Amino acid sequence: MKAIDLHCDTIGELYRLKKEGHPQSILKNSRMVDLEKMEAGDYGLQVFALFVNMERAEDPFACCMEMADLFYQELSAYPERIGIVRTSKEIEENWAKGRMSALLSIEEGGVCRGNPAFLRDFYRLGVRMMTLTWNYPNELAYPNRLSRLPDGSGLFEAETERGLTEIGAAFVEEMERLGMLIDVSHLGDKGVWDVLRLAKGPVIASHSNARALASFPRNLTDDMIRAIAERGGIIGINYCAAFLEDFGPGEQEISRVSRMVEHMKHIRKVGGIGCLGLGSDFDGISCELEMENAGQLGKLAREMERAGFTDGEMEAVFSGNARRVFREVLG
Numbered sequence: 001m002k003a004i005d006l007h008c009d010t011i012g013e014l015y016r017l018k019k020e021g022h023p024q025s026i027l028k029n030s031r032m033v034d035l036e037k038m039e040a041g042d043y044g045l046q047v048f049a050l051f052v053n054m055e056r057a058e059d060p061f062a063c064c065m066e067m068a069d070l071f072y073q074e075l076s077a078y079p080e081r082i083g084i085v086r087t088s089k090e091i092e093e094n095w096a097k098g099r100m101s102a103l104l105s106i107e108e109g110g111v112c113r114g115n116p117a118f119l120r121d122f123y124r125l126g127v128r129m130m131t132l133t134w135n136y137p138n139e140l141a142y143p144n145r146l147s148r149l150p151d152g153s154g155l156f157e158a159e160t161e162r163g164l165t166e167i168g169a170a171f172v173e174e175m176e177r178l179g180m181l182i183d184v185s186h187l188g189d190k191g192v193w194d195v196l197r198l199a200k201g202p203v204i205a206s207h208s209n210a211r212a213l214a215s216f217p218r219n220l221t222d223d224m225i226r227a228i229a230e231r232g233g234i235i236g237i238n239y240c241a242a243f244l245e246d247f248g249p250g251e252q253e254i255s256r257v258s259r260m261v262e263h264m265k266h267i268r269k270v271g272g273i274g275c276l277g278l279g280s281d282f283d284g285i286s287c288e289l290e291m292e293n294a295g296q297l298g299k300l301a302r303e304m305e306r307a308g309f310t311d312g313e314m315e316a317v318f319s320g321n322a323r324r325v326f327r328e329v330l331g
């Protein structure tokens with residue numbers, strides 16, 4: 001069953017490996033996502049995030065531009081297997097031909113430096129989705145998770161009070177005008193609500209689960225799930241163990257496929273089947289995984305089948321819902 005994955009950090013991994021003098025290819029590599037694994041997992045589309053760590057990158061903007069170049073160098077080298085897409089029409093053309101698609105996103109709106117001109121430049125470069133933050137506050141908004149301070153001295157509190165800045169609110173408007181998906185994953189709770197209040201069209205959470213089942217602050221409350229669903233948006237199930245269940249101290253954190261399906265059942269109950277998608281976070285997570293890489297996606301389909309998801313529901317979660325949102329937002 002053809003799949004769409006809304007978030008992976010593979011380009012960041014390839015970028016890091018290249019910088020360290022051990023370049024690997026998108027065709028076949030030792031990480032979780034490559035073209036061969038995507039084919040084995042029957043992928044139709046992967047959203048590739050350019051993830052920039054604002055505290056570590058010497059020049060975050062330059063780092064993002066180098067990663068975008070790496071994305072183009074790697075993904076344009078195998079045109080018979082995968083095509084870089086910017087519109088829903090291109091996605092559907094590839095889909096019909098049985099060719100995979102690669103869509104570009106940014107994970108860390110701070111790379112725009114609060115400048116809408118840079119946002120538009122990224123759009124021209126093919127970026128069609130962006131998280132307003134990663135784990136650090138930036139010009140646009142405040143993030144939501146316990147995060148180590150840059151000097152390593154302590155942790156940020158989970159952010160619930162501070163949301164979007166004025167510039168962030170203007171970015172939401174401009175992203176919608178351009179036809180770029182607003183991704184609320186990583187935002188603080190107030191930021192999520194600010195986006196849901198301001199945005200007129202669908203909003204997505206590319207890699208977040210249900211807080212009712214795992215208390216990690218990056219997960220979504222039932223009210224958020226409902227609000228995203230009401231807007232016609234989607235939530236990509238994150239495969240990271242800490243997003244799937246709460247572990248006690250010293251307990252081995254393992255990402256279980258059955259837990260992913262539990263989150264799906266909960267989100268289906270709260271928001272309906274139409275708001276579910278996949279957001280693996282592959283190559284951005286380091287826990288032990290039952291489903292180790294993109295090639296093993298069949299494990300998830302089999303578990304959903306066992307849990308009683310109908311063929312139509314599975315198709316919606318694997319690709320149908322995402323294709324609908326792409327049609328609506330990307331044009």
Ligand SMILES: [Zn+2]
Nearest residue numbers: 107186207284
């Ligand atoms: Zn992330």
